[in-house]
Amino acid sequence: MSSLRSCRTRCRCRRWPSFRCPRRSAATARWPITRWSTKTVSCAGSTSKPTRCGRSWCRTCPPYQVFTGKQINGLKDLQGMKIRVTGSAKAAVMERFGSVPVQIPTPEVREALSRGTVDGIMFVYSSLFPYDLHPLVKTATTDLNFGGWISAYLISEAKWNALPADVQEIMTTLGEKYTRRNCELVMQDDAKDRDRLVQGGTKLLQLSAEEKAEFASKTADVAEKWAADLDKRGRAGSAVLKEYREALKAN
Numbered sequence: 001m002s003s004l005r006s007c008r009t010r011c012r013c014r015r016w017p018s019f020r021c022p023r024r025s026a027a028t029a030r031w032p033i034t035r036w037s038t039k040t041v042s043c044a045g046s047t048s049k050p051t052r053c054g055r056s057w058c059r060t061c062p063p064y065q066v067f068t069g070k071q072i073n074g075l076k077d078l079q080g081m082k083i084r085v086t087g088s089a090k091a092a093v094m095e096r097f098g099s100v101p102v103q104i105p106t107p108e109v110r111e112a113l114s115r116g117t118v119d120g121i122m123f124v125y126s127s128l129f130p131y132d133l134h135p136l137v138k139t140a141t142t143d144l145n146f147g148g149w150i151s152a153y154l155i156s157e158a159k160w161n162a163l164p165a166d167v168q169e170i171m172t173t174l175g176e177k178y179t180r181r182n183c184e185l186v187m188q189d190d191a192k193d194r195d196r197l198v199q200g201g202t203k204l205l206q207l208s209a210e211e212k213a214e215f216a217s218k219t220a221d222v223a224e225k226w227a228a229d230l231d232k233r234g235r236a237g238s239a240v241l242k243e244y245r246e247a248l249k250a251n
Contacts, residue, residue: 061124062190063145064090067137068120069113071203075141075211081119084109089226090122090147096218109133122146125193126186134196139203142194144215 066083079098085091091101099120104112112118113136121133128134160168198204207215223241230237 060148060150061127062148062186064122064124064147064149065141065144066094066120066122066146067128067133067141067202068139069116069136070119071138072205074205075207075215078120082117084112084118084121085147086122086149087147088229089222092222092225093146093219094122096222106131110136124149124190125197126189128197129193134200134202137197137202139205140194140197141205141207144207144212 066078068078068081072078075097078094081099082102083094083099084104085094085101086103086106091103094101102112102118104118109118109121109123110131110133113121113133123133125140128137163171194204227237227241230240
């Protein structure tokens, strides 16, 4: 296992290939799920060229939503609100709506929301309950994509190529199997916890088609900004983003 490394410790890449889950509505956005990739992938490491990482296994949450400590009636109400985020891409999304992104470690989120240090949080439904955040949430967005979280475990291309063919086949087959199983379970938990939150009195912010179009328009360039920022720091942001989008089209 020494050849496996967490992406979080080796690079700052947070974007990986994904496929459309067979049970997810075509009207909702794609999102990456647990998987062994079926090809070599790249990550935006510490050099200007993509780091070839061989096969990867990734696990991620559903798209993040915004949960506020007071009731709001639309995304326009996020103007001026302090929203807890993680990472520069999510911060860029919130800035598009006039919010003030605040970086706070997850264990400190409950205290920050209860004290009013932040007005809202960017989270996923299934994480609200373990952190006891649900009693503090008054409004929640739904069916939007404010970003995501991913944990990637990588095996070097050289090590993968050195594995026996039967081992590669087993890893690839089981990876695909549990990819789909994880997708189903994550989606089920997301829906159940959303219903559970609503039953507890939280209001869901249902957007019109026009509002969803506005959301898509305002956030359309976030990925390019993320990539450009990495490029400026000598990392392969644009190259990785290009490969990611090509992988999305292929799947």
